[in-house]
Amino acid sequence: MGHGTPEWIFIGVVVAILIWVGAEAWNVEHALEYAPPNSETIRVVGQQWFWSFQHADGTQEINELHVKEGVPYRFEIVSTDVIHSFNIPDFAMLMDAVPGRVNTMWNIFDEPGEYLIECREYCGLLHQDMRARLFVEPNTGNTTATSQSESEPTISQGTGTATVIAPGGSQVGSSGTGTMRVVEPGNLTQSESSSNVRTGNTSNATTPGTGAGSANGTSAAGSSVTLSIPVGAATPGNPAYSPDPLTVSKGEVITVSNDDTAPHTVTSGASPGDADAGQLFDTSIMMPAGTADIDTSTIDPGEYTYHCTVHPFMTGTLTVQ
Amino acid sequence: MVLELKKPRPMWEIIFSTHHTDIGLLYIIASMVALFAGGGLAMAIRAELFIPGVQIFEGQADFARFFTVHGTTLLFLWLIPFGAGAGNYLIPIMVRYKDMAWPKLNAVAFWMIPPCMFLLWGGFADTTWNAYPPYSTLKAPGPAADMWIVALKLLGLSSVLGAINFTVTILKMKHPDLPLMKMSLFSWATLVTSLMIIVAIPTFAASLVMLYTDRLGVSGFFNPEMGGDPIAYQHLFWFTFHPEVYIFVLPAIGMMYEMIPTFSRKPLFSYYSGVIALIVIAVIGFGSWAHHMFAVGMSFTEKTVFMVGTLAAVPSSAMHVFNFLATMWGGRIKFAAPMLFSVGGILLFFSAGAGGVVNTAMPLDFLTHDSYWVVGHMHLFIMGTITLAFIGFIYYLFPLITGRMYDQRLAKIHFVLTFVGIALIFGVQHILGLYGMPRRVIDYLPISELIIMNQIASFGGWAIGTSFILFLYNMIKSAMFGKPADPKDPFELGKGVEYYYDYARRDPHH
Numbered sequence: 069m070g071h072g073t074p075e076w077i078f079i080g081v082v083v084a085i086l087i088w089v090g091a092e093a094w095n096v097e098h099a100l101e102y103a104p105p106n107s108e109t110i111r112v113v114g115q116q117w118f119w120s121f122q123h124a125d126g127t128q129e130i131n132e133l134h135v136k137e138g139v140p141y142r143f144e145i146v147s148t149d150v151i152h153s154f155n156i157p158d159f160a161m162l163m164d165a166v167p168g169r170v171n172t173m174w175n176i177f178d179e180p181g182e183y184l185i186e187c188r189e190y191c192g193l194l195h196q197d198m199r200a201r202l203f204v205e206p207n208t209g210n211t212t213a214t215s216q217s218e219s220e221p222t223i224s225q226g227t228g229t230a231t232v233i234a235p236g237g238s239q240v241g242s243s244g245t246g247t248m249r250v251v252e253p254g255n256l257t258q259s260e261s262s263s264n265v266r267t268g269n270t271s272n273a274t275t276p277g278t279g280a281g282s283a284n285g286t287s288a289a290g291s292s293v294t295l296s297i298p299v300g301a302a303t304p305g306n307p308a309y310s311p312d313p314l315t316v317s318k319g320e321v322i323t324v325s326n327d328d329t330a331p332h333t334v335t336s337g338a339s340p341g342d343a344d345a346g347q348l349f350d351t352s353i354m355m356p357a358g359t360a361d362i363d364t365s366t367i368d369p370g371e372y373t374y375h376c377t378v379h380p381f382m383t384g385t386l387t388v389q
Numbered sequence: 390m391v392l393e394l395k396k397p398r399p400m401w402e403i404i405f406s407t408h409h410t411d412i413g414l415l416y417i418i419a420s421m422v423a424l425f426a427g428g429g430l431a432m433a434i435r436a437e438l439f440i441p442g443v444q445i446f447e448g449q450a451d452f453a454r455f456f457t458v459h460g461t462t463l464l465f466l467w468l469i470p471f472g473a474g475a476g477n478y479l480i481p482i483m484v485r486y487k488d489m490a491w492p493k494l495n496a497v498a499f500w501m502i503p504p505c506m507f508l509l510w511g512g513f514a515d516t517t518w519n520a521y522p523p524y525s526t527l528k529a530p531g532p533a534a535d536m537w538i539v540a541l542k543l544l545g546l547s548s549v550l551g552a553i554n555f556t557v558t559i560l561k562m563k564h565p566d567l568p569l570m571k572m573s574l575f576s577w578a579t580l581v582t583s584l585m586i587i588v589a590i591p592t593f594a595a596s597l598v599m600l601y602t603d604r605l606g607v608s609g610f611f612n613p614e615m616g617g618d619p620i621a622y623q624h625l626f627w628f629t630f631h632p633e634v635y636i637f638v639l640p641a642i643g644m645m646y647e648m649i650p651t652f653s654r655k656p657l658f659s660y661y662s663g664v665i666a667l668i669v670i671a672v673i674g675f676g677s678w679a680h681h682m683f684a685v686g687m688s689f690t691e692k693t694v695f696m697v698g699t700l701a702a703v704p705s706s707a708m709h710v711f712n713f714l715a716t717m718w719g720g721r722i723k724f725a726a727p728m729l730f731s732v733g734g735i736l737l738f739f740s741a742g743a744g745g746v747v748n749t750a751m752p753l754d755f756l757t758h759d760s761y762w763v764v765g766h767m768h769l770f771i772m773g774t775i776t777l778a779f780i781g782f783i784y785y786l787f788p789l790i791t792g793r794m795y796d797q798r799l800a801k802i803h804f805v806l807t808f809v810g811i812a813l814i815f816g817v818q819h820i821l822g823l824y825g826m827p828r829r830v831i832d833y834l835p836i837s838e839l840i841i842m843n844q845i846a847s848f849g850g851w852a853i854g855t856s857f858i859l860f861l862y863n864m865i866k867s868a869m870f871g872k873p874a875d876p877k878d879p880f881e882l883g884k885g886v887e888y889y890y891d892y893a894r895r896d897p898h899h
Binding site: 074075087096101151155161162164166167171189193197 | 449453521523527617618619685696697700701703704715746751755758759760824827828829832833834
């Protein structure tokens with residue numbers, strides 16, 4: 069046996085193992101690559117720092133995704149700001165949400181239950197909290213899922229206009245696994261009408277700061293006070309709510325208007341981790357230019373802190389007299 | 390501090406010298422400063438992750454600053470300068486030339502490094518070490534991110550200047566009696582590394598400029614709203630930084646080729662397979678960059694091509710491992726500290742390589758990508774293989790540099806603690822990744838398995854930290870008061886084994 073023989077044998081074994089690994093990987097990946105033609109499309113939008121999901125029938129969900137067991141789903145994953153990564157660890161599903169691109173991925177959920185959805189690409193201040201929940205519901209035989217009414221935080225979206233992409237204007241969801249189509253990030257989530265459940269009036273675009281005058285007065289019960297979320301509130305250090313502190317008389321209705329370019333909430337409690345967060349009042353997520361009303365007639369007089377669940381560094385104080 | 394026994398010189402004479410051993414010494418000292426600074430940040434990171442929730446840091450932003458500076462410091466201020474330092478010290482001796490080809494350029498290349506340290510640590514950016522746009526261009530707070538860009542730009546320039554100097558020294562200044570194929574494998578490793586630096590770094594240098602103008606808002610290379618594409622940056626970045634992995638590891642392999650035959654008291658098993666493996670990896674290493682990017686939405690063809698390219702890079706690493714083991718086989722091995730670190734390095738190199746094969750198999754990549762698996766895998770290479778070999782080489786060079794012997798008992802304790810710590814922390818991090826823990830998070834779900842594994846990892850990390858305090862103490866104390874070493878055979882390997890380097894060659898002559 070020559071000096072080099074054992075080395076050649078060793079290299080041969082290594083190469084054989086590598087070829088086997090490569091071939092197996094190719095086989096599996098090839099089977100996983102193409103979504104079944106009858107799959108339902110769910111659009112996944114990642115933005116700092118939450119996930120929103122849009123079903124084919126127009127239903128929109130935020131930080132919760134309800135799917136049916138045994139139905140093939142095709143996910144179209146987009147981002148509106150920085151790169152996120154849509155990850156369901158229990159199903160080994162992972163795909164980056166890249167601004168300017170539509171990435172696709174598909175899966176058939178075979179085990180009913182509640183699962184974690186998380187972000188795996190570092191995306192800034194609240195990266196670690198960018199989690200959502202996946203609910204796989206047992207399939208009752210009807211494969212055409214219409215999860216319209218059963219999911220609690222559903223936001224009914226009027227028209228399907230949110231998925232229009234800019235160049236060419238073709239509807240996303242039409243074709244294949246190629247990922248290269250460019251979308252205009254700004255257009256993805258902005259629906260013209262406010263999409264909140266409790267939306268009352270879509271009136272006053274109060275400029276930041278000018279609402280202060282009307283807020284401090286002791287106006288009569290039933291009248292309306294304006295709380296504005298000014299532009300730039302999503303950046304730590306900028307004013308989060310205006311006016312802050314806000315003083316109202318019990319019974320007044322607070323009209324919250326989101327004048328910022330990011331989604332926000334007004335939720336009672338000092339931070340999302342509090343046990344009583346959202347118990348007293350909660351607007352749930354308001355999209356940019358959206359409004360919501362908070363009725364103070366059920367709130368006892370006192371001083372309350374509130375925050376934004378999307379950006380927990382945004383806090384404000386509400387005093388009910 | 391007196392650093393040299395035979396001819397004590399004041400510190401300033403070493404600082405302003407252009408002699409290759411002095412520059413080499415400065416490189417080594419600077420890189421060790423970075424090693425301890427960057428390692429200190431890791432200790433804080435492990436303390437934060439000891440229990441779920443946010444305790445030590447103010448929030449994710451501060452945490453991100455720590456892991457960004459930790460990564461950048463250890464990659465670019467510890468690994469690269471140490472490789473350059475050891476090369477500076479030994480290459481002119483090995484190729485039998487009086488100095489590096491351009492001594493003043495050599496000094497300039499070194500003196501770019503301290504300003505980079507100040508920029509990096511003064512800014513404390515939070516972009517993560519790979520600074521993906523649009524986060525790094527649109528959202529990352531300045532001036533930290535800008536300082537990070539300038540620091541990296543200067544460091545790239547410094548390593549390119551160093552690499553040109555090495556290439557010219559080895560190819561043109563080599564003694565006429567010394568053919569290339571008789572040159573030591575450490576010189577080969579340095580030559581191959583230098584050529585890779587010259588090819589790889591300019592790409593990243595270009596993308597740093599684009600990143601900077603994007604941050605200024607005058608261009609939109611990586612901004613989809615201005616017609617750019619964030620994925621373009623990732624291609625440019627990984628085209629530099631996947632070869633950079635080999636740029637980090639090849640000097641370590643060259644050092645193992647110095648240490649393992651010496652302490653095995655046996656000639657190298659196969660010189661040719663070592664040279665061939667070095668050259669092959671330098672070429673193939675450029676064909677696998679996008680395996681870092683499977684999850685950005687690549688087509689099936691792209692994924693297949695880069696999987697094959699990555700798998701093709703494995704056999705040459707396996708050839709090195711085989712060469713090391715075959716050299717040790719049947720040798721009268723003396724397990725002094727440098728040998729212990731080398732053998733530990735081989736073991737972990739093998740484990741990390743096996744993990745790498747798992748990473749590149751396409752379906753498994755989606756399981757492990759951006760999880761703690763990747764953190765464990767990458768640290769197993771960088772800490773487990775490269776740093777172990779580098780530390781072993783510091784012990785190996787210690788008698789040559791200082792003329793004194795280090796405390797051998799402390800060095801062995803250092804090895805045992807470090808090795809156990811590495812096995813604990815990075816082994817457990819692989820499993821954490823399979824449990825779905827994402828990397829770069831300050832907080833994780835309070836699930837008992839995650840908590841236990843993170844605590845094991847933290848204890849492992851602190852064991853490494855403790856062992857490096859022993860190392861520092863050993864280095865400083867032994868450099869000042871250690872017993873004088875035998876310049877011919879400091880490791881007492883006995884007759885028939887010559888200590889490699891000519892002791893007299895250290896002394897400056899200009």
